[in-house]
Amino acid sequence: xxxxxxxxxxxxxxxxxxxxxxxxxxxxxxxxxxxxxxxxxxxxxxxxxxxxxxxxxxxxxxxxxxxxxxxxxxxxxxxxxxxxxxxxxxxxxxxxxxxxxxxxxxxxxxxxxxxxxxxxxxxxxxxxxxxxxxxxxxxxxxxxxxxxxxxxxxxxxxxxxxxxxxxxxxxxxxxxxxxxxxxxxxxxxxxxxxxxxxxxxxxxxxxxxxxxxxxxxxxxxxxx
Numbered sequence: 001x002x003x004x005x006x007x008x009x010x011x012x013x014x015x016x017x018x019x020x021x022x023x024x025x026x027x028x029x030x031x032x033x034x035x036x037x038x039x040x041x042x043x044x045x046x047x048x049x050x051x052x053x054x055x056x057x058x059x060x061x062x063x064x065x066x067x068x069x070x071x072x073x074x075x076x077x078x079x080x081x082x083x084x085x086x087x088x089x090x091x092x093x094x095x096x097x098x099x100x101x102x103x104x105x106x107x108x109x110x111x112x113x114x115x116x117x118x119x120x121x122x123x124x125x126x127x128x129x130x131x132x133x134x135x136x137x138x139x140x141x142x143x144x145x146x147x148x149x150x151x152x153x154x155x156x157x158x159x160x161x162x163x164x165x166x167x168x169x170x171x172x173x174x175x176x177x178x179x180x181x182x183x184x185x186x187x188x189x190x191x192x193x194x195x196x197x198x199x200x201x202x203x204x205x206x207x208x209x210x211x212x213x214x215x216x217x218x219x220x221x222x223x224x
Contacts, residue, residue, distance in 0.1 A: 026057045038073050046073045062119050090115045110215045117174035117210040125152050125173040132167035152189050154196035161202050171207040180211030190218055
């Protein structure tokens with residue numbers, strides 16, 4: 001049965017308008033993006049099949065062009081639309097943390113860092129440099145490694161912090177495995193960076209590890 005024949009209270013678009021996007025399932029949100037299904041399957045049916053085939057929404061959104069376009073109901077046009085939507089979302093979050101804004105919401109910081117690091121297939125170590133009122137000066141990706149680890153050099157972090165005239169720093173890195181639990185190596189480099197920054201009177205406010213779920217905060221874990 002096509003979605004147009006469903007009761008209005010069950011149609012994804014009508015439900016979004018009535019109750020907000022957060023009330024929809026991943027399949028329903030994807031169905032709105034797809035707009036139409038294929039012969040014998042509604043957009044919601046197709047969305048469920050795609051989520052099952054890719055193993056979830058994140059894997060679908062992170063799929064490369066060839067993997068994405070080979071699936072029924074998808075193609076270059078949908079791939080281009082999706083990449084544009086993802087980039088709009090990243091820029092929206094980046095604008096929320098634009099230069100000169102004070103960091104007043106830990107959740108906003110988490111969303112921003114996740115949007116920049118979660119989708120990457122390799123490990124990246126980054127820094128948010130802040131002034132003495134915790135206003136954003138700059139976000140930088142400083143080190144890139146393999147899918148297993150990244151080499152982080154405290155001297156370079158301190159050098160960039162001084163160049164930005166930062167008074168405080170938030171560290172962040174991703175775990176491409178999807179598991180955000182800090183490793184022993186993560187704890188060690190955090191301690192080394194905290195001590196190196198302290199020598200030049202720069203505070204380390206937090207270190208966030210980005211995985212599939214909520215980024216893990218060292219500060220909230222009592223690890224700083």
